[in-house]
Amino acid sequence: EKPKIISATDGNHGRGLAWICHLLGLRCEILMPAGSSEERQENIRKLGADCRRTDGNYDETVHEAERFALENDWLLVQDTALPGFEKVAQFIMHGYLTMALETVEQLKGKCPTHIFLQAGVGSMAGAMCGFFASLYGPDVPVISIVEPKTADCVYRTAEKDDGKLHNAPGSLETIMAGLSCGEPCNVGWKEIRAAASHYFRIEESVAADGVRVLSSPLENDPRVLSGESGAAGFGTAFELLFHKAQYQEEISSLGLNSESVLLFFNTEGVTDRKNFLKIVWEGAFAEKV
Structure with a gap:
């Protein structure tokens, strides 16, 4: 089964991730902090990813993505070296x-x-x-x-x-x-x-x-x-x-x-x-x- 990808972004990281997921045919969910730019959100959606804004700041949004990944067995692709995801941060x-x-x-x-x-x-x-x-x-x-x-x-x-x-x-x-x-x-x-x-x-x-x-x-x-x-x-x-x-x-x-x-x-x-x-x-x- 193909991995499902989730990440938090202020714009650029999520857009790049949405692009590669589109190329590879992977499901991608991107979370953005409250107050994020509508244009950046729309650019991510145009690449086929689901993208929604949270009620929190960037760090709170990262932890929301982390919880979702752990609870639903999705792959978190984040450049913050959260416990268990250090290798992904190193790859980035x-x-x-x-x-x-x-x-x-x-x-x-x-x-x-x-x-x-x-x-x-x-x-x-x-x-x-x-x-x-x-x-x-x-x-x-x-x-x-x-x-x-x-x-x-x-x-x-x-x-x-x-x-x-x-x-x-x-x-x-x-x-x-x-x-x-x-x-x-x-x-x-x-x-x-x-x-x-x-x-x-x-x-x-x-x-x-x-x-x-x-x-x-x-x-x-x-x-x-x-x-x-x-x-x-x-x-x-x-x-x-x-x-x-x-x-x-x-x-x-x-x-x-x-x-x-x-x-x-x-x-x-x-x-x-x-x-x-x-x-x-x-x-x-x-x-x-």
């Missing part, structure tokens, strides 16, 4: 390595000095940390982890550094929907802790500026259409460098200068057009709070 992290390998191939021998990685549960960031630490060894670039202020579980775990994982409380509400996670992935955290040296919690305006700048480049720079989560790392570097006088201490700590080569990963396109236009056309989330 292995999948992210494709992105890292393609990046190195495109760099053609040029080595970045700094890498900015956005983190939700930390599985993508952890995979990248493991890859680049392995590739560059003692010459590993300066790696910074970026999260929304309202969903800063990796930051809290790094800050305590007591051998335990620390959750972010509250609704986890942020325009960076893909990073709206309160429980870090233990498998991802091990790699992050070994390789990352800087951690940032950012305002909504920082991600929004990232979206705006990428979509409106100067001169001959290529235009990049990015979602809020995908632009978080770039937005952080832009905030630091565009307001240099304000962030002298951080810039010095990172060792950023005119010779620096910065690497970012845009992990999503415009998956919520309504919000994208609010940010780019209407200037939403410009205020720093």
Whole structure:
């Protein structure tokens, strides 16, 4: 009998899962947190998956999917390393390595000095940390982890550094929907802790500026259409460098200068057009709070 797949998502993971289940002819159920984008939900449904919104935040939705999987003998495909599902989280992290390998191939021998990685549960960031630490060894670039202020579980775990994982409380509400996670992935955290040296919690305006700048480049720079989560790392570097006088201490700590080569990963396109236009056309989330 073919496995039945279930997962929780803020959008991208669920869409990718729905796509592969469609190709393989597998039944797929996707749960989304309360307040999730209708467009992202509809894109998942278009791929043939059942998709519904829950009453909870992302972490509560993950645990609802976990309960359903255990009670109904479905396969939970989640990048949070829940007890009994660690192997699945590791497989997902292995999948992210494709992105890292393609990046190195495109760099053609040029080595970045700094890498900015956005983190939700930390599985993508952890995979990248493991890859680049392995590739560059003692010459590993300066790696910074970026999260929304309202969903800063990796930051809290790094800050305590007591051998335990620390959750972010509250609704986890942020325009960076893909990073709206309160429980870090233990498998991802091990790699992050070994390789990352800087951690940032950012305002909504920082991600929004990232979206705006990428979509409106100067001169001959290529235009990049990015979602809020995908632009978080770039937005952080832009905030630091565009307001240099304000962030002298951080810039010095990172060792950023005119010779620096910065690497970012845009992990999503415009998956919520309504919000994208609010940010780019209407200037939403410009205020720093």
